Amino acid sequence: MPRATREATVVVLLDWQGRVVWISEKDPVRGPGEAAEIYVREDYRTPVQKVVHQVVYHRTAQQLQLVNENGEHYRVWVWPLDSPDVAVCALAIAIPEELALLSAREQDCLKLLGHGLTARMIAAKLKIAVSTVHTHLKRSREKLGLPSLEALTSFAARFGDTFAVFPSGEMNLMGH
Numbered sequence: 001m002p003r004a005t006r007e008a009t010v011v012v013l014l015d016w017q018g019r020v021v022w023i024s025e026k027d028p029v030r031g032p033g034e035a036a037e038i039y040v041r042e043d044y045r046t047p048v049q050k051v052v053h054q055v056v057y058h059r060t061a062q063q064l065q066l067v068n069e070n071g072e073h074y075r076v077w078v079w080p081l082d083s084p085d086v087a088v089c090a091l092a093i094a095i096p097e098e099l100a101l102l103s104a105r106e107q108d109c110l111k112l113l114g115h116g117l118t119a120r121m122i123a124a125k126l127k128i129a130v131s132t133v134h135t136h137l138k139r140s141r142e143k144l145g146l147p148s149l150e151a152l153t154s155f156a157a158r159f160g161d162t163f164a165v166f167p168s169g170e171m172n173l174m175g176h
Contacts, residue, residue, distance in 0.1 A: 114160025
């Protein structure tokens with residue numbers, strides 16, 4: 001599973017047309033001048049174009065989850081810059097691909113668990129029954145192949161801030 005290391009983190013600067021100006025990868029496969037969307041799996045290209053457009057033209061920060069051309073999953077924060085040569089900065093952090101297996105509610109529960117909330121507190125915050133929280137946590141643990149609640153709690157604490165709704169086969173866009 002990826003960790004929040006320098007190797008699992010990529011910073012990309014884009015120009016006003018959404019072309020790469022600079023990328024932090026040590027040996028990028030492609031160089032400057034390429035469109036940002038070519039770095040992602042084909043089914044994510046149109047949504048990435050939309051996010052870049054939103055950031056460039058509407059000057060609003062965005063968040064998304066995507067899969068790159070190598071099948072690696074990333075959580076990406078994208079925000080506008082005010083430079084004549086650089087319009088967009090994107091910070092991409094590798095996340096476990098297993099997150100795609102979790103439902104939106106399971107991810108909601110794990111995010112709150114990772115922030116130290118108890119099952120009762122999660123239930124109150126999400127306005128669901130405590131038994132439903134336990135069911136979501138149990139299913140999450142099974143889907144992630146984790147042996148115990150303690151392992152699930154550790155996973156949630158480590159990756160909790162990368163959770164967002166990431167339905168299997170779809171990209172999540174969250175405007176901020």
